[in-house]
Amino acid sequence: MEKLVIIGGGPAGLSAGIYASRALLSPTIVEGALPGGQLTQTTEVENFPGFSEGIYGIELIKKMRDQAEKFGAKFITEDVLSLQKIGENFEIVLGNGENILSESLLVATGAKANWLNLPNEQRLIGRGVSGCATCDGFFFKGKTICVIGGGDSAMEEATFLTKFAEKVFIIHRKSEFRASKIMQEKVFKNPKIEVIWNSQVVDVLGDQKVSGVLLKDTISSEEKILNLDGVFLAIGHTPSTSFLKNSGVLLDEKGYVLTAERVFFENLENLKSQFSNKFRYQTNIEGIFASGDCVDPNYRQAITASGISVSAEIEIEKFLSEKNNRRA
Numbered sequence: 001m002e003k004l005v006i007i008g009g010g011p012a013g014l015s016a017g018i019y020a021s022r023a024l025l026s027p028t029i030v031e032g033a034l035p036g037g038q039l040t041q042t043t044e045v046e047n048f049p050g051f052s053e054g055i056y057g058i059e060l061i062k063k064m065r066d067q068a069e070k071f072g073a074k075f076i077t078e079d080v081l082s083l084q085k086i087g088e089n090f091e092i093v094l095g096n097g098e099n100i101l102s103e104s105l106l107v108a109t110g111a112k113a114n115w116l117n118l119p120n121e122q123r124l125i126g127r128g129v130s131g132c133a134t135c136d137g138f139f140f141k142g143k144t145i146c147v148i149g150g151g152d153s154a155m156e157e158a159t160f161l162t163k164f165a166e167k168v169f170i171i172h173r174k175s176e177f178r179a180s181k182i183m184q185e186k187v188f189k190n191p192k193i194e195v196i197w198n199s200q201v202v203d204v205l206g207d208q209k210v211s212g213v214l215l216k217d218t219i220s221s222e223e224k225i226l227n228l229d230g231v232f233l234a235i236g237h238t239p240s241t242s243f244l245k246n247s248g249v250l251l252d253e254k255g256y257v258l259t260a261e262r263v264f265f266e267n268l269e270n271l272k273s274q275f276s277n278k279f280r281y282q283t284n285i286e287g288i289f290a291s292g293d294c295v296d297p298n299y300r301q302a303i304t305a306s307g308i309s310v311s312a313e314i315e316i317e318k319f320l321s322e323k324n325n326r327r328a
């Protein structure tokens with residue numbers, strides 16, 4: 001029987017792992033069959049405190065993993081297929097068919113940026129194609145770039161990117177945005193931003209780095225090339241929570257795990273009775289906590305995922321010690 005199983009091997013899971021191992025909980029981190037999370041897909045990370053010269057995402061993850069391991073965290077490189085409550089404890093079923101039992105759980109499985117899944121888009125990630133403006137905007141000083149999407153993220157990222165880029169196109173497949181009016185207004189007022197309506201990106205062009213995109217008009221089907229240096233995807237994120245389907249853990253309509261923090265902060269009146277206001281990062285099931293990008297549709301940064309997870313881990317320590325006291 002484990003005291004704590006952490007599901008997820010990105011910054012969220014590993015930060016919680018460092019704290020939990022130093023609290024002598026000897027946590028098991030189920031890091032997934034492809035460990036490391038989204039950071040392993042980025043190139044240089046310049047905004048993680050403590051690394052003033054920047055650090056490659058993959059190296060940052062390795063350092064976090066080493067740090068957790070040094071203090072006694074154990075790792076299982078498998079996916080979790082499902083989990084269920086058994087009495088006061090939890091059974092986790094792994095991809096290799098094995099089961100683990102634990103007194104508490106932290107779900108920290110993250111979210112994946114959605115891509116268009118065009119062959120050249122995938123090949124050019126980190127060479128002009130990016131899923132994160134906050135992370136990569138800095139590399140496009142004085143350049144021409146585009147943001148794809150029509151939601152709040154696209155508006156926010158396009159506006160943010162004008163700090164660096166000379167020209168920002170927003171390419172949207174419809175003739176209106178779904179983003180909030182106030183964020184649209186900012187975009188329309190910004191002289192560096194030009195919107196290209198009714199257009200789909202059907203290919204990203206470039207050999208070693210991005211040189212343009214091939215656009216298709218969604219009404220006339222006409223195709224044209226737009227020359228530019230960078231392509232930012234802002235077409236939504238998908239939280240990695242499908243394994244929770246039959247667990248009883250409540251998710252929002254997009255699949256993000258609901259915790260008390262969100263339910264009370266967003267005043268979700270009809271859900272409050274199912275959540276205790278004692279722990280911010282506990283789900284509707286006592287003993288299952290959640291943190292990082294899988295609970296956070298808004299900020300999605302490595303440092304915020306780490307921070308939320310450390311708060312969650314401190315709550316888990318309290319939860320386990322209260323459970324022990326009740327038993328004694």
Ligand code: NDP
Nearest residue numbers: 149150151152153154156173174178234235236237297298
């Ligand atoms: P959304 O799901 O709101 O928007 C995604 C956008 O991408 C839509 O315009 C959609 O087009 C477009 N899109 C989706 N798939 C494709 C595709 N295959 N090809 C082309 N375009 C595509 O995601 P966001 O990340 O923008 O926002 C997520 C949530 O976070 C929202 O609730 C948002 O309000 C919130 N948010 C809030 C912010 C703030 O308040 N500061 C900042 C950022 C996000 P279509 O419209 O045609 O469906």
